[in-house]
Amino acid sequence: MMDFEQSLKDHADQFRLTPSKRVWNGIYNNLHPGSRWPSMTMGIVFILTLLSIGYLNNSSKKSTLQESSVKIAESKSGNSKPANSINFDLENNSSSGLNQKSFKDNDPKQSTSSEKLSINRAENEKLNVQNHSKTGSGWSSLNKTNRYSENVGLPSNAVNNAQKADHATDDLLKLNPDAQSLPSKSNSISILPENLNLFVKEDDAITIKNSMVMSENFNNIVALVTSVDQNPSSSRLQLNSYSAINTHLQQPGKTFSKKIHRRWSKKIEWIYYITPTISTASFDGSDLTSSPINYSPLVVFQRSTSNGMIYNAKLGFETGAKMTYALSEKWKLLTGFNLNYSDYNIVSNPIHPTFATLTLKNMSTGALYSKNYITFYGDGQSYGQIGLTNYNLQFSIPLGIEYQVWGNQKMQINIASAVEPSVVLQSNSYIISSDKRNYVQDPELMRKMNLGGNFGAFISFGSNKIKWHIGPDVYYQLLSTYKSEYTGKEHLINYGIRIGISKKY
Amino acid sequence: MSYLSRVKQEQTMTEESILQGCLDNLSFAQEELYKRFSPKMLGVCYRYAHSREDAEDMLQEGFIKVYAQIQQFKGSGSLEGWIRKIVVHTCINLLKKNKKFSDSVDLVYASNIKINENNIPSMLQAKQVVDCIRLLPIGYRTVLNLYAIEGYSHKEISSILEIEESTSRSQYTRARGLLEDILIKKKILQKPRENVSMVAIK
Secondary structure (H helix, E strand, O other), X not given: OOHHHHXXXXXXXXXXXXXXXXXXHHHHHHHOOOOOOHHHHHHHHHHHHHHHHHHHHHOOOOOOOOOOOOOOOOOOOOOOOOOEEEEXXXXXXXXXXXXXXXXXXXXXXXXXXXXXXXXXXXXXOOOOXXXXXXXXXXXXXXXXXXXXXXXXXXXXXXXXXHHHHHHHHHHHHHHOHHHHHOOOOOOOOOOOEOOOOOOOOOOOOOOOOOOOOOOOOOOEEEOOOOOOOOXXXXXXXXXXXOOOOOOOOOOOOOOOOOOOOOHHHHHEXXXXXXXXXXXEEEEEEOOOOOOOOOOOOOOOOOEEOOXXXXXXXXXXXXXXXXXXXXXXXXXXXXXXXXXXXXXXXXXXXXEEXXXXXXXXXXXXXXXXEEEEEEEEEEOOOOOOOEEEEEEEEEEEOOEEEEEEEEEOOOEEEEEEEEEEEEEEEEEEOEEEOOOOOEEEEOHHHEXXXXXXXXXXXXEEEEOOOEEEEEEEEEEEEOOOOEOOOEOEEEEEEEEEEEEEEEEOO | OOHHHHHHHHHHOOHHHHHHXXXXXXXXXXXXXXXXXHHHHHHHHHHHOOOHHHHHHHHHHHHHHHHHOHHXXXXXXXXXXXXXXXXXXXXHHHHHHOOHXXXXXXXXXXXXXXXXXXXXXXXXXXXXXXXXXXXXXXXXXXXXXXXXXXXXXXXXXXXXXXXXXXXXXXXXXXHHHHHHHHHHHOOOOOOOOOOOOOOOOO
């Protein structure tokens, strides 16, 4: 090299500049993305919201109906006074034991029919049910002046019964002066809840649960039994706030429960699935030319795309959870979250380091330009073939609909379709160069977000508690794996058999 | 890891250990690699870029590519030379992408170029030379950098920049002439002695 060039090189090599901190921050964030996943964060928040909704609609309100009657039971108090009970006779609208001021043991199992409620339900009336725990959530304290009105229609005789119960309670309080002071100190007072739930027989239309917990301090138990007219909407039930209703349960903390049909428990279903898939891809682009198919002994399913690539499909998988919400008997909305792994194999061969170019498009001006790379991989048509793996791991949230084509109690056939906005968690891609002779890598050309479409059909069947969902499933990546700067396009395709399981409520 | 132990580690880290750490995606090894080579590489980028910000952008992209392709380094040459190659190509690609070569000139236009070398502040000589180089039009400057400093041949330059080999030669010749003028005027370079043919006087 001449002196001038040597001098120039020496001076230039001595030149140093200290980069600002933002340069390293940018590099570090690129290498270790960390928590900069705004989409994933939003997706997680969305899923948590859905989970909360599902949980709140299904949690702690499950109750099984054990008895259709309100029993009079003896309290488990340590008090030496004899147990007292007041019986109400529904049919005769009378009460006994009020004046005797004595209380009898009443075995819940031997309760008479007169003590059973008979309540009919209005056609479309739905009752609020609350499961009152021993801690007394939703209960109010004893207050003689408070009266509750329920949304249950009852005849006037029920109101009369309530008044009798009121009197009986007064008697009870006279017998047990301590009772009046208990509410402020104890959470487990037997008092009426704000939302009263009435029990009915199984064969009756309305099933309401009334759960109360006896205070251990109560010796006396007052059973309030009401009757409901055939047309419950014609009357109102009014109950004294400190009327006590006890169940047949002996132990404090147990609640009298009954199975109640609820809309929500049948509307939402969670299906957990896994789908082994065969992953492949389709290619197109504006600068691609056709080339003949080449076969290689290394690959099984071999194809040649129109851009000169030799590739073969590989195994992938999808897994996740799907939540469906029933809009009607046949239609359901579906969402959830999904993890999708796709990959395929490219046939290449090692070469000496060489320059390769890709034709890219400047997005702001639309002009084409070429980008240079140093590559070690040939087009696979030379000696010493090797495999290069292109893979893609995506997290997505499917949004779609499901339709029941046919079904009965035991088996259903459904079809489902969804779009899946996704975040690319990890990917690797070898891209064929513009002259179709080499493969280059450029992570900057890979999309971080994508959109896919999913279609499947499945058969649902199962036992009383567990339901299986099995059927074919196809996924097609709607947007190219690469950014728009690269003129070639790749769309990943997965097809497999989805196996899912859900729990029946 | 405590600060002192980390400092000790950095001091004793060899190139091999840095490479291995980068292959294992260890952040401290990546940072060590960056600290060792970024000042010089930024100097390289500065010769190609229009501004310091552009140079830092080039540096950032270049190092991202270095880490992405670190597994391809076979150890046949020096690590610095390998990194430098990637950084230079990154600079060229960014210039091509942003159409900076629209400023490049052919020989006809070159005659009208006026360079005001009075704007170069007086600093250390290395920086002065680099600043003089940066005064040149982008096309000339790029060819000059690639040929005179990076050591590419005109054939390789024509392949990289997608120009004719003759264009590369002519642009370099013109660039060199302009640069020499600037450096002489700034007294960074001595004016070469003219060859004088003596004629005998009778």
